[in-house]
Structures are given as structure tokens and as C-alpha cells.
Amino acid sequence: MTKFKKVILGFGVALALGVTCYSLSLIQPVKAQEDDVNLHIKLEASLDNGVTWKNYSGTEFSDGESVVADPGDTVLVRGKMWNTGTGDAYGAIAEGTLTNFGYVSAINLDDADVDGNGRSYTLGEGMENAQISQVSNTTIEECNPLNGSECADFNFVLENNFPVGETVIIAKMEIASYQTRVLNFLFDDLTREAYALGTGRDSAVRIVVNVAESVAEILPETGVNL
DSSP, rough: OOHHHHHHHHHHHHHHHHHOOOHHHHHHBBGGGGGGEEEEEEEESSSSTTSOOOEEEEEEEEOOEEEEEEETTTTEEEEEEOOSSSSSSEEEEEEEEEGGGGEEEEEEESOOOOOOOOOOOOOGGGGEEEEEEOOOOOOOOOSOOOOOOOOEEEEEEOOOOOSSSSEEEEEEEEEEEEEEEEEETTEEEEEEBBTTTTTTTTTEEEEEEEEOOOOOOOOOOOOOOO
């Protein structure tokens, strides 16, 4: 092999190794200071079809308000996610948990795109998770199509039969993960998982059902002594 061919071959190998190493570095987890996403989440419940909303607790919001319902009621729940950072979040996933699930007969999706911007949530069965394709940057909590949060409405249909006493149902959503889009390299949109502001934040609503013990009316005995 001539000296020229050896030089060309060596240059090609070095270039290939450099491209491989650079590509791998792009898909490594990014540090918080490199990520411009700042996600927030809030869960609210309503018994008057959205006229008033009540939030119970959460990482950033803890209003301490419960919804007091009756057996058989339908409770409207709204989930909101927004981003006050300067970078967009893609494929944002919130995972849900529900206590006393046995007293909820159904969970129905009312509106997956309350804010009306054309992006809809996808909900897992039983509210186990919710995913939205994109949460744009510099958004606010209010639900509106221009710069509002990504909002979805769903409802809990409560069972007709509850035990005597107080039953508490708590629904909580936590931001589990999201991605940021990086450099378009070799005509592919590479993504890398982000570990920065937003993941781990949660919010919860609390539904309270009180059932009083039914007491049979006992009439006193009456009579006449002869």
C-alpha cells in the first residue's frame, strides 16, 4: 500500500471515530444547567362543572382544599402542565396514582385539549399516565391556545355505595420525564432525555365522601295501666 493510501485510510478511520464519539455525546443525559425547560403541573377538581376549582396539595401548589361529594356524584378534574423555561419540552409524561380506586366506578376523558392549541393529551387506562407531545416554552398556567398551559379535563364517577363514615379519594399526578430536541445531525432529529427542572413535581386533588349512619326511629312503648 502506498504512503498516500495509508494517509487517506488513517484520516478516514480518525474521522469515523470522531463522528461516532460526537454522536454518542449528543444522546447522553444532559445536566440541569444545560437544559432550558422548567415544567410545572397542577391538578384541580370541581363539583360545579368548572365554575370553581379546588387543589389540595403538590410540590409547588398546596391550597389544602378538598371537594366534598356524595355517593354517585361526578367530579370534574383538570390537569394542567406548563413550561416557564426558554426551551420546549417534548413527549412530557405525567404518572398518576389514585387512592381508594374501588370507589370510583369510571374515569372518563371529557376534553383532551381544553386549551385548544391542537395538541391533545393521551391518557393511560385508569389515569395511570398522561402524555403530551409538546409543552412550549414561556407558557403560563391559564388555559388558552396562545401561551397557556396544556390542559385536559376528565371526570371521576363515584360509586353509589360508600361505607359509613368518611372516605377519602386522592388523585395525584407527577411529572415523570420529558425530552429536549437537539442538533439535527446527519438529517436525523436526535433527542436526549432531560433531567432538569420539572421532573418529580406533583399535584393532587382530594375528594371526601361522608356517609352518616342511618338510625332507625324507635318509638317508645305506650300503654294504659288499669
